[in-house]
Amino acid sequence: MPELPEVETTVRGIRPHLVDNTVKHVVVRHKQLRWPIPALTLQRLLPTQTILNVSRRAKYILIETSAGTLVIHLGMSGTLCLVDAKTPVKKHDHFDCHLTDDLILRYNDPRRFGAILWAGHDLDSLAVLNHLGPEPLSKAFHADYLLSKAHKRQTSIKQLIMDGKIVVGVGNIYASESLFLAKIHPLMSAKLLNKTQAKVLCETIRQVLRAAIKKGGTTLKDFVQSDGKPGYFSQQLTVYDRQGLPCVQCKTPIEHIQLGQRATYFCPTCQKYP
DNA sequence: CGTAGCGCCTGCCGGC
């Protein structure tokens, strides 16, 4: 389940192999992802293009050429990896971008919640990239910002930090993790957030994401793999999926609730309901 | 305007 750290790790892994490389052609095997892959557009515009940069906005991977930008979202189960040209096609390998040197950028996605889109020259012309909140690891995401957004909201603090218009890239797992570290109950009303908590929460969100990115960098050794397996790093999680297990701080059993259709984990002792 | 709920899709797990 790629969250922001996995996406960032993917970007860092594929970037050195893609930049200055040239697209030969693209193959679309199953175009029905979250939205249809614009196969004709990609086949018309991508061949002969040199890749200028590979970057990330929220959980979208941006592969930039002078003709426009290929935008890839991994959804729930997507992976991107580099394989050599003779690597056999496996189930759910929906998209290939053939590069020079017999290298293929291959997209695999069993659940097809992901997306492959084309942005043209104007990135903002893509609706999915509009109205996104700040990057959690950027200066724009700070306590006063979060506080200003939280004040007028009815929703819970967990749902607030998972709202992409408030801040991008905080998925279900890292929401529970950062709230635990901040000692904030996930059901707390967002508008009760005080300045101290806002500071701590901004910091713990950054902390869990940075730690996971760092771990990804060391665990995920090679994106050019013969078996094409992406090798996502195993998470080290303190509350997520630890229902009934002792809290790492106080040994109280971790609780599990549903919040807005999402599994939510917390320690009832460390995270007091206000 | 904010908020809640839905649905896309497949793999996996537990129950029968």
Add this chain to the structure above:
DNA sequence: TGCCGGCAGGCGCTAC
């Protein structure tokens, strides 16, 4: 053993 229901999850869309 095999079948099947339920669940997981990011995130845009619709309805209120």
